[in-house]
Every structure is written in C-alpha cells, then in structure tokens.
Amino acid sequence: MALKARALYDFNSENPGEVSVRENEILTLYGEKDIEGWLEGVNSKGERGLFPASYVEILRNDAASTVNNNSCIDNLSKPSAPAFATFSQPLQQPQHHSYQQPSQGSDDDWDDDWDDSSTVADEPGTIGGRYHDYEGNGPSTYRVTTSSVSRGNAQQAKSSATVSRNLNRFSTFVKSGGEAFVLGEASGFVKDGDKICVVMGTYGPEWQENPYPFTCAIDDPTKQTKFKGMKSYISYKLTPTHTQNQVNRRYKHFDWLYARLVEKFPVISVPHIPEKQATGRFEEDFISKRRKGLIWWMNHMTSHPVLARCDVFQHFLTCNSADEKAWKQGKRKAEKDEMVGANFFLTISPPPAPLDFQEVESKIDGFKTFTKRMDDSTLQLNATVNEFARKQISGFKKEYQKVGMSFKVLSQAFEMDQQVYSVGLNQAISFTGDTFEAIGEYFAEQPSKDLDPIMDLLGLYQGHLANYPDIIHVQKGALTKVKESQKHVEEGKMDRAQAEGINDRCNIISCATLAEIQHFHQIRVRDFKAQMQHYLQQQITFFQKITGKLEEALQKYDNA
C-alpha cells in the first residue's frame, strides 16, 4: 500500500516543482524522508510535486487513511468504535435541538475554531455554552469505572478513564495532551529546573519573568557546501548575548526546533518560522527576507519567559555546531523529552489561589473575539500596506518622474532661447527636473524601509493568531471536563476528590493559557508600538528628505 499523508494546512505552490495542497487532502507520498523539509508526492488531483513536510501528517495505519473518504468521521463519535473509548455512552442521544441531525458528528472539529458554532468537546451535554440546556434533558448514563487515576502509567490509565473522553482523536484538545492531563493521565518526573511558574500579576496570571534575559543576533547568512560541493546550504550565524558564542544554524535546524517546541508546549504560541521555499533558496532577496523573518522569530523566542529558557532552545542556541556528537546528543535528548504535551502541564506551578473559572471563561471568550477582530484587521492592513507599497514603487514613482522629465524637457527647450539672462533659470528648472526624478526614486525606495517591516510584523502576528484557536480549544476542553465532572458529582457518579483533581488540573491549564494570553498582549503592545513609531519616524525622515531636496531646488532660483 502506498504511503499516504493528510494535509494539515493549505499550501499554495509558489515555485516550479511545488504542488498545492488543501487542508485535509490526502496525498500519496514517494517517500517518508523529507528533503530539506520538503516531501514529494501526488495530490488528489494527480499533480505531482513538492510540499512542506510540516504541512502534512503521514498516515501510518488503515484507520487513519480511511479519513480520506470521510466515512469514518461520523463513526468516530459512535460508541461502537472501541479503539477510541473504553466507557459506555448514553444509550439514548438527547434530541435537544430539532435541527440536529444524527450524522452531524465531529466534522466541525476539523475546521478552524474561529467559527463560533464549532464545539470543543463532542459529547452531548458537555458543550460549553449549552451545558445548562441538558439539565434533566433525558438520561445521562456515564458509568464511572475508577475514581482515581494512577499517575504511574498513562498507558494503563487510559483504559480506566472516569469521565467522557473526546472521541475525535484529531481534536487539538486530545492531540495536545490537554485531555490526558485533565483526566490525570499525564506522568513524568519534574526536575526543579523544569518548573515553570505562573504568578499573579496586575492583570491576572502571567509567566514568571526570565531572570536571565538575553537576546540573540542573527548575522548575514553565508552559503556553505558539504560533500565536496555536492550539497550547498545557507548557514546563519547566531550569537546569543548570554553566551557570546557564535553558532551556525541552518534553516532545517530552525525547522526541527520549531517542531519540538510545537510538540512540547500545548498552550504556548510558538512563533512561526519563515515559510519554506524549494526554488530560489540561494537568491539574495529570499535570503535577506528569510533572515529578517528569522530575526523577528528569534526576537519572539527570546522574549518569551518559557520558550527562551527551555532546554531544546538552549541546546539550539549554545551547542557548538562543530561538535557533532554534542549536537546529536542534545538532539536525541530533545526528541525523547518526556515532558511534552500532557506532561508539559506537570511542570507548571500555578499561583496559590485558584482562578474563578467563570471569569476565565469570560476572559477567554473575550480574547477569542479579540483575536478574530485582530486577524481580520491585520489581514486588511497587510493587504492595504502591500498595495500601498506596490503603488509607491510603480505609480507614485512614475508620476514624480514624469513631472521631473517634463521639467527637464522644458529646460532643454528654454536652453535654445539664446538669452544669457535665462541660463540660471534653465539650470534651475533642469535641477528641479532632477529633483522630482529623485523624489520618484525616494518613493520607490521607501516601502522597503517602512512598509516591509510592518508587513513582517503582521505576518508574524498572523502566525500567532493562527495558533490561538488550538490554545483556546485546549483550555475550553479542560473547562468542559470540569463542568462535566461537576455534573457527575451532583449526580453521584463521580467522587468529589476526583472532580477536585480535574478542577486543579484545569486551573493549571487556565493559568498557563491566561499567562500566555497576557504575554501575547504585552509583546503585541510592545511590537506594534515600536513598529508604528518606526514607521512614523521613517515617514518623517522620508518627507524631510523630500523637503530638503525641494529646498535645494528652490535655492537654485535665487540667482536665476
């Protein structure tokens, strides 16, 4: 059977050799091993080409590959799928909404969570906003098999889960490990150095500040070759301020690190690394643009109290690239890190006072609305700014240069006047022509100085905004479990201690989520303030330069 993969995101081919893929599209692969982060395969239209390996997940069993025909998605929510659930479902589905069709299963969960109608958990009776609708609405017959979960063995624990489990195994709540953690299935040995503190700040929970803040410079990349010139690649020189030791890293290292971070931190918005590009990888423009993107990325990494300190990132920043053994050792260690996903939450130490979940829910909902609005407005701003840059480079430049040229033509005509007393005027008009041509050039050059950085900023934040639906999903999933467990306790189906455990763990997830949101707002305000100031300063300099040039031209008329 051919190796298949499912596209996780849309990818639009931009270069020859690439092939576009749509989210959820099933692809046939030519091989499992990626080439510099790219996989080769055939999409559902039969088009063959490259696509980023990180945009797809390889399907390793039949169950997964049947997703292709969409028929199993409905099945996933049926209790008859024993692979996904070890507990009994209600024998009778409550028919609380007349328009709800039985076939309307967990498909919604495949979509991005921006849609307000999407649900966090799929079981009837556990959907956040609809929670209270269910009181007394038909029998709820969840059977509690064990009242406590062994921390020692998550694998075993799975088979003795006590509250309903999300049946959609592609749900972020499940995949991130959020569900496993809430249900008490996470286990791992937390070293003191791994402890991550959430403290109560002025505006709510926040990540404890990094006591040893640092930044990291990314110097001009150089083209390197290996295998006697058979393979070439771009190497970036990284110099972190806390070690002052330069290390060389390739894009694939960034890509590897990114994958580790995303895997490890379920409720942290890992900044997206600049996009992959198969062709033109060695072109100056592309390299310069990628470097700028990596600088932005690095800035967000080092600014983050949790990401900045984590082992894999430190290994990436500090391991001498020449010491291949040390590098591989650290790499293997990171890949075998147990404190990822569900276990990551074990490392979080929340503030002493637990949060009020109603307040948390309101905050999260507010943030969700906010991110939607911010996403819309940054998209719009990005389109406007992009068009504005294009206009300045083409239209504005052309207009000023046409005016400049016409002044020059006039001065050339005037030079034929045979009158000595007009020589000064002719020269001044000619200079004015040059001036307007120069102003046209200024307009064309300006966007790279002020609009491009804005677009870089917007791109980075669009990446963050794309992360948040999943983060919110995890927190909402946890909250749903709390509500569910409360109901079970009320109904006598769950003991109070177990419910309190769920409560505590939801508190940890909520603290981490709110700390992350708080961090997002803080760097957002910092970044947008800095970038708006930079833009305005650049614009002021730009218009002052024009004014100066015009003043110079005006002076030429003094003795004309």
Add this chain to the structure above:
Amino acid sequence: MALKARALYDFNSENPGEVSVRENEILTLYGEKDIEGWLEGVNSKGERGLFPASYVEILRNDAASTVNNNSCIDNLSKPSAPAFATFSQPLQQPQHHSYQQPSQGSDDDWDDDWDDSSTVADEPGTIGGRYHDYEGNGPSTYRVTTSSVSRGNAQQAKSSATVSRNLNRFSTFVKSGGEAFVLGEASGFVKDGDKICVVMGTYGPEWQENPYPFTCAIDDPTKQTKFKGMKSYISYKLTPTHTQNQVNRRYKHFDWLYARLVEKFPVISVPHIPEKQATGRFEEDFISKRRKGLIWWMNHMTSHPVLARCDVFQHFLTCNSADEKAWKQGKRKAEKDEMVGANFFLTISPPPAPLDFQEVESKIDGFKTFTKRMDDSTLQLNATVNEFARKQISGFKKEYQKVGMSFKVLSQAFEMDQQVYSVGLNQAISFTGDTFEAIGEYFAEQPSKDLDPIMDLLGLYQGHLANYPDIIHVQKGALTKVKESQKHVEEGKMDRAQAEGINDRCNIISCATLAEIQHFHQIRVRDFKAQMQHYLQQQITFFQKITGKLEEALQKYDNA
C-alpha cells in the same frame, strides 16, 4: 442668401448648446449679432449651435463665400484674378523643382506657420531660403509701374505698387498690414503721444520701458442684472494702481478690447483672454477660474510697454462705467482708430543704427525653433501636470486614506483587548489613522495650490506661442520684400531710393519684432522663475505640513 461665416480656428464644443467648428469650415448664421460673444449657426455637418464669434469671420460678399469649395485658393495665385493684383506676373513659371505641381498653390499659407516647409510670400523667386536658386533661372518680368508711392492715399497707392504683392489675401503678412506698410502704402497722422520707441538694449532692440508702470487688481466678480433682472452677467471690479479708481468690466468688454488690440498691433503678442463658455457661466468654479485667467491676462497687459500705454487699454481701465456717454465715445474712437495694422508701424521709432538683416533673420529663425520647442515642451508639461493633479486628487488620496482606514480598523480591533495598558497605543494608532486620512486630503487639495497655477501659466504661454507664427510671418514677409527689391535694383527694375524705403520700413518691422521677442523672453523668464519658485515653495509647505502631522502622530506614542 443666408449669411455665411468662415471658421478662423478650430473650436471644440464643450457644453450643451455649443457646436464644434473646424478651421476654414463655412457656417450658416442665424444672425449677425453676437450674444455675449457667441454666434448661433449651422456647421457643414448640419449641426446647429453656438460658437464663439471671434472664432469666425462673417463673409460679406460672393468672392469670399466661394472659399467654401476651396476652388478659388489656387486661382488666387493666378494672374487672371485682377481683384487681387494690379501687376503682371512672369509669363512662364520657373520649373525649379521637379516635384512641384502646378496645383500646389498658396494653400500652405492657410496652415500654421510652424511647418518649416511653409512659405511666407507665394510668388516664385521670392521665397526666403530659396531666393538665390532663382538667379538666372528663367526670365523674371515684373513690371515696375511707379518708382515712388504716395503716402497721402493708400487706396490709390495700391494700384501703383512696384514690387510683387502677396496674392493670398488671407496671408497674415497681408492681413496684418505688414505688406502694405513695407510697400509704403501706410499713411496716418502720428501724434507725439502715439510714438513708440524701440531702443537698443544689451540684448538687441527692446521696447522703451513704460515710464509710468502700473498694475491692475481684479477683485472678486459679482453677478449683476439689468433690464429688471431679465439679463444677468458677471461684473469684474478693476482697480488700476495709477488711477486708484475702480471700474466695472464685463467679459464682453475684455473680448472687445482684445479684438481691438489684435487688430491694432501686427507684431505684438496680445495675451489671449480666458476661453468663452456658453453654459455654466455663473458657476463658482468657472467664475473663479476665469478671474484667475483675467488676472494673468491683466498682468501681461500691464507688463507690456506698448500694450500697457495704448489708448484703448487706458480707456478700458479708466473710463467710469457709469458714464455711458464717455464709454461709448472712447469705444467709437478706438473702433475708428486709424493707427492700426499697417499704420501702427508708422508710430514706431527705431534706434538710429539700422539692423543687420542677416543677423535679424538668424535671430528670428532661432526664435522660431525655440517657440516650436517651447510649444512642444509646455504641451507635454501641461499634460503631465494635469495627469499628476488628477492622480493626487484620486489615486494618491485614496491610497493614503486606505492606509489611514486600515490603521483605524486595527485600532478598533485593539480596543477589544480588555487591557488597560494598551489604551494609549490604541489611541495613538487611531490618531495615526486620522493622520493618514488627513494626508490623503492634503494630497487632494494640493494641486489647486500649486499645479493649477502652473497650468494657468502654461495656458497663457501657449496663447503667446500661438501668436508668434503670425508675428514671424509678418517679419519674414518684410524681409522677403527687401530681398526682392534688392534683386530688382540689381536688375535695374527698381530705383535705389525706393529699395531703401523698403529697407527702412523692413528695419522698423524687424526692430518691433525683435523688441517683442525680447519682451517675450523677459516676461517668460520672470513668469517661469516666479511660478517655479511658487510651486517649489508650495511643495515644501505641503511636505512640511505632512511631516508636522506625522510628528504629531509620533508624539502620541510617547506615553502609549
């Protein structure tokens, strides 16, 4: 028989009720009397409407109306047309150019003189540049009937002209009176006050400066009515500095004055008055534009040493409009002025030393080339500036406002963030949005401040440039007569005294022409210098205003 008129210039209808006419087109009139400078009639396509009275000449006899079928134009150069010539033509036309067809007559003279191939005088053997080709090239049998011309009676003198006369009675050289003057047919009583001195200046002949320079303000026009509101018109308040008495004048007065000036001064470039407009005459935009045009016109009138001082202009500027009798008296006097056309040259007193005609010819040719180049370049500049203004009003404004709007949308999204510490940033971004919207407005408003005046200037000079072919034509015609007379003297067909008279009179025309060209260059340098300075100053102010606005926006981030 219906009243006919011939179009002197192209007129493109711009408003409903107007009809387009082409140069030389024959029109049928509904009446001879113009309404506010407009005539009503039917063009050759059968379209009925208004056209400017000054664009046509009314045809008052059959001979003129036959121009319609173009058949008489060739006839005009034939000796068998006794109405136009009283002397014998060569019996045999020299066939000096193989491509010259017999039918190629004086049609060329109808065209504008920009074309280098056009001729000044139509008789073979008298064409400027070809003059020497004719030496010994076939017999030249001009018969000299009288050796001296009586100054007492130009009408009688005509019948006893001694050198060839231009056979195209529509030739500017003929119409202007230039030919009549050169041939010694002009006559009139020159009062001391009418004397116009051409002096030798640093750069050649110039008009003697006006010893009593003045300017004239044109204040905001008001709408007036007469016949108890039956008729309304716009009245302009004129205040000349030398009288300080305000007079009211209507557009039709300007139009009348313009016609007098054009008639009177054959080699002076009378500035064109703003264009006529049948509809929308009372609209504010139009009135404001016309007033600006009249100010430019007035500036050129008062700057001109000859025009500024002439009686009809002084009458126009100083006669109390309430004193209808005085106005009519002055009007009648101006219309009966004998010192117009040919006789105008009688009033000119040249510098003592006669000019070197070869040098004059070279200067005139140089100026002709110059005007052609200036005409091309001002046309191009006008088109560019017009387009630039349009772009600023539409495209530039739109781009800045779109950016402003996008910033505002972003600030509105940010206002949903529930974070107190970002209030300052949100307000600053919102202010930045307003700033860019304001900058868009600035761009849209700017052209009326700096590009419109440039277009007004270019329009005025395009009028002057349109005058010069005729002026050059008159001087070239005179020079042709000199060459012709020299040849006649050499051949013993003309006595030396008569030739000297032609020489002297050509010297007067040449002095006046060069003085006018010198004046043109001086006001051109003055006007373009002033206007370029004004434009640059306005642009500097404009960009400083933008910079100031951006600085204001930047400050908002200080405490954000």
